[in-house]
Amino acid sequence: MKENKPIAGFSKFSKSDKVAWLTEQLSLDAKTSDFLADFETKNHSVQAIIAELSENHLSNFHFPFSVAPNFLVNGRYRVFPLVTEESSVVAALGKAAGFWAKRGGFRAEILGTEKKGQLHFLWAGNPKKLTDNIDDLAQKLRADAAPITKKMEQRGGGIRSIELFYLPDILPDYYQIDVAFDTCDAMGANFINSCLEQFGRSLNDWLSTKDDWREEERQAEIVMAILSNYVPDSRVRVWVECPVEELLEHDAPEDARRFAGKFVRAVHVSRNDVSRAVTHNKGIFNGIDALAIATGNDFRAIEAGGHAFAARNGQYSGLSEAVIHDGLFRFSMELSLAVGVVGGVTALHPMARLAMQILENPSAKELMQYLAVAGLASNWSAVRALVTTGIQQGHMKMxxxxxxxxxxxxxxxxxxxxxxxxxxxxxxxxxxxxxxxxxxx
Known part of the structure; x- marks a missing residue:
């Protein structure tokens, strides 16, 4: 193999030239070009869409597109489209869906939909001057961003609140303007970032008008303007419940009670031991990610925000909770996540569009609920296996x-x-x- 050397202007090469360079540089099989072509769809318009989703595209990387039926969510049956290479995930979701459909199904509710963005800046002045004038500054920020927010406001969204924080413990003279947004059915990343970048310009415009302030106070240094994937005010709660005796179909009541106790105990461990919590939550995201990818949503952002939410009380913890009260078993989860059902890959990718049709074209709030249901269903099957037959028996069969x-x-x-x-x-x-x-x- 030749020594790998850097190359300039690679992104400007044609696809065939990229493949040829890669093949020659890394001594790949001479038929690599044909091999890559075999994974591309023969539908040229579809292939063009997929190719333009990423930089330096060479071919397509296939994952299975599967479905899990029988999800009873808030009294309505849904079929979940899933993209995952892990066959046991699809099987686990299907089994959980059928099991809980016989026991009233999954219940879900939205607790909030506000997303967050931040303008980070340095300002070498008296903090009181900013805090005393935050209302005037906020009015300026909203007014200057009006051309950006107009259409979102027409759909019922927009900027919900603006807060100023002085945080010298992080950096000297460091401030944040935290902004809450409602982006309706859109994920809203581009909308939020556009607003925040305008806020940076507006902040300095506003400071420049303060003629009675010192010269160094009439300018801020913008550190960055960016949305946050930590969305604790965009939350969903999901749960299932049934009498303890109904947890095992053909076993004696005492066996069902024993199983319920083991299940609750295992979940309790995940809420108090970080090593177990990480794997416990990974099992939750097995289901969430599969549905998020199928619908063209950013599973990386969802995971990052979800794991941060798991540590919101100062210790990383399992996201789900199981309790037994007055003979009733309840398994639940509260999760922060932000999704979109319009724009982006959801609108562009033909398979994502089909996935949305399979879900009967949900709103963003409904998709939030379905994602949380998929997470809880996956977690149910995993914990159930752990406290009964063990995880490997079913896992290796799949x-x-x-x-x-x-x-x-x-x-x-x-x-x-x-x-x-x-x-x-x-x-x-x-x-x-x-x-x-x-x-x-």
């Missing part, structure tokens, strides 16, 4: 196909292996031995 493919099993071998392992634990070495020596090994 991975049997991946193991068989990695071992290049024939179709006949795959069929025989699925039958053989139907009632057995699955591991890579066991499958490898089976393919090598047969069922009698």
């Amino acid at each position: 991975h049997l196909s991946n193991i068989l493919n990695s071992l290049q099993a024939t179709d006949e071998q795959k069929a025989a292996a699925r039958l053989y392992f139907e009632n057995k634990e699955v591991s890579f070495s066991d499958v490898e031995q089976y393919l090598k020596y047969g069922a009698g090994s």
